[in-house]
Amino acid sequence: MRRFAPFLLISALSPSAFSAPPTFNRDIAPILYRHCTACHRPGEVAPFPLLTHRDAAKRARLIASVTQARIMPPWKAEPGHGDFAGERRLTPVEIERIQKWARAGAPEGDPQHRLPLPAFPDGWQLGQPDEVLTMASAVQLPPDGPDQFRCLVLPRNAVSDIFVRGxxxxxxxxxxxxxxLVFLDSSGTARKLAAGSQDGSYACFGxxxxxxxxxxxxxxxxxxxxxxxxxxAQAIPEGTDVVLQVHYHPTGKRELDQSSLGLTYSTPPTKGRAAITLFNRRIDILPGDPHYVVRASVVVPRDVELFGIAPHAHYLATQMKVDAHLPDGTITPLIWIRDWDFNWQGQYRYKQPLHLPKGTRLALEYVYDNSKNNPHNSADPPVRVTWGEETRNEMAVAFLGVVLPSIADVPSFRREMRLQYLDSLLPTGFSPDDLPTGVQPAAVKGPGGKSTPRTRTVSK
Incomplete structure (x- = not known):
């Protein structure tokens, strides 16, 4: 029996102890092509390509480090807090595979396992648009310095309302x-802000x-x-300007950009489309405060379908969480970002719209770090920070896109939401009930006709 002991010992070991290390061609290239090469290829915003074994092997330790720390690929939403389309998060198995490949010396592997290079669309991904809006002039960027945020009005010659689905x-x-980001401006303000500039743009950080x-x-x-x-589909009324807000990152040499926007038309919609804005302007962060919490909430005045969410803050924010508190007492997580990075903000679209019944309370909670330990804090030493749109200021906002049962529901829905927003704009200690007679808004009615709070905003 003793002569079988070595065989039994070997059989007891895990098969992985004898498995070959991961290779680029068989194991790593599929991960990079699926999650990384949309940016890491020539002509794109990433600083180096990751298309070939040579590209990746010389950066194997860097790739292993940033993927293990979940710095790359950039996807900030935590799992279990919203089921989003286009998720770029690596699985634990993929991360471990990259670790093993780097530790093994980044082998290339069998050439027969080599995948063809990924193909990327050259042109409009949705097909030829019905209308193309292009910057009137190219924006010129300096070779270095801080990132720039520029807003531009895209010229249109519309003579009637249009509807777009793409x-x-x-x-x-x-x-x-x-x-x-692409906004609609019905006030003409963007045109005034851009007037007189050589390229038709104006600075717009926040x-x-x-x-x-x-x-x-x-x-x-x-x-x-x-x-x-x-x-x-979404309406663009006659006389409404389409405004681009573009985040530019200098490349080390003078460059030009003249971006475009393609619009795919639609027939008039049968359902209404609107936005809910969660925000709190009562921000006053003392220097050195490592855990400043801002909260805000609104109550949904009627049934809606939530299709997307876009959180926004500046450099001091560290965590963001938005939840839906349904009338039956259940809580639906909408998004949680544990390591907010202003440079990687984005819009998150749900795979399937979420039904939010009338009376649902949407609650926002953001955390800020105004201490010297925050690597994103540009002030040294830290200074007092209040609400505002400049770099030195902070914001606490979440934009939520919703669909209503009919177009006719949109005006009253927006009016009901504005009444709730008013509470956040009034000075601390005041409420809409303090307004003069004749302009006092009625409370929002929840299930069963019971009054529910218009807005709750607390910061501490």
Missing amino acids: VEFRPGNRRLVHHA GPGFRPAGMLAGWAPGATPVLDPPDW
Whole structure:
């Protein structure tokens, strides 16, 4: 029996103890092609390509480090807090596979396992748009210095309202463009802010400089545009400006960008589309405070379908959480970002819209670190920080896109939401009930006709 002992010992060991290490061709290339090469390829915003074994092998330890720390690929939403389309999060198995490959010396593997290089669309991903809006002039960026945020009005010659179900941003210079947001401006403010500038743009770090009449779309490298169902296409009324907010990252040399936006038309929708804005302007963070909490909430005044969410803050924010407290007492997590990074903000779209019944309370909680231990804190030593749109300020905002049963529901829905927003805009200690007679808003009615709080905003 003793002569079988070595065999029994070997059989008891895990098969992985004798398995070959992962190779680039068989194991690593599929991960990189699926999650990384949309940005890490020539002409894109990433600083180096990851298309070949040579590209990846010389950076194997770096790739292993940033993927293990979940710095790359950039996906900030935590699992279990919203089921989002286009998720770029690596699985634990994929991360461990990269670790083993790097430790083994980054072997290339059998050439027969080599995958063809990924193909990327050259042109409009949604097909030829019905209308293309292009920057009137190219924006010129300096070779170095801090990132820049520029807003531009895209010229349109509309003579009537239009409806769009597809919006596709096409960067003119992918090396420069970090991300972009597309707003609607019905006030004419953006045109005034851009007047007199050589390229038709104006600086807009925090927000676009006006109260948006809507948000059309957002773009970041690797994002895939989608076509909305025709029954909830978005309206662009006659006289409304389309405004781009673009985040530019200098490349080390002078560069130009002249980006475009493609619009896919739709028939008039049958359902209404609107936005809910969760925000709290009562921000006053003392220098050195490592855990400043801002809260806000609103009550949904009627049944809606939630299709997307976009959290926003500046450099001091560290955590963001938004939940839906349903009338039956259950809590649905909408998003949780544990390591907010202003440079990697984005829009998150749910795989399937979430039903939020009338009376649902949407609650926001953001955490800020104004201490010297926050690597994103630009002030040394830290200084007092209050609400505002400049770099030195902070914000606490979440934009939520919703669909209503009919177009006729939109005006009253927006009016009911504005009444709740008013509470956040009044001085501390005041409420809408303190307004003069004749302008006091009624409480929002929840299930069963019971009054529910209009807005709860607390910061501490």
